[in-house]
Amino acid sequence: MKYTPFDKFIIETKNGEPELTTRLSEQIEPKKYFRTNQYSSNKELKPYEGIIENNSFRINRIIKYQNPFLPRITGEFKTQYGGGSKILIKMRIKYSIMIFAVIWSFAPTLFFLSFSSNSTEDKNIIPQILISFIWISIGYLSTYLPFNYEKKKSKKFLIDLFKNS
Secondary structure (H helix, E strand, O other): OOOOOEEEEEEEEOOOHHHHHHHHHOOEEOOOOOOOOOOOOHHHOOOEEEEEEOOEEEEEEOOOOOOOOOOEEEEEEEEOOOOOEEEEEEEEOOHHHHHHHHHHHHHHHHHHHHHHOOOOOHHHHHHHHHHHHHHHHHHHHHHHHHHHHHHHHHHHHHHHHHHOO
16 A cells, blocks of 8 residues: 555556557547536546547546545656557646645744744643644645545546456
């Protein structure tokens, strides 16, 4: 189990790159920056949005709720000698969201440390360290858990899409 909001995995299949690209393109809509169809039925929407270029793709899941920790999925098709293909897939959150989460998590720690340097009593620093640890844990869990929830859905979908004949 990985403890970061990143994931890398490989899917090996006996199918060729053209067939895999066709399968994926049937499940992808063009990228839209502002979706107004959040209240439409699922039958009208394809499950993912993004682009396929040459032998690679950049996609993310279309959801009807807000989740800034939604994985951004990039993949690359590699043809294997002797037939078949290998799909190299990376999932990550947006870099801007990651930077915000790190700053949000460590800001209270820096705040408490700036005041603890003036304090000469060791007993006053223990609650500050405890609060900082709890705050960092909350920041970590509020990033990791939503990402992991969405990552599992996307990983299962991609494995089913590329492995099934």
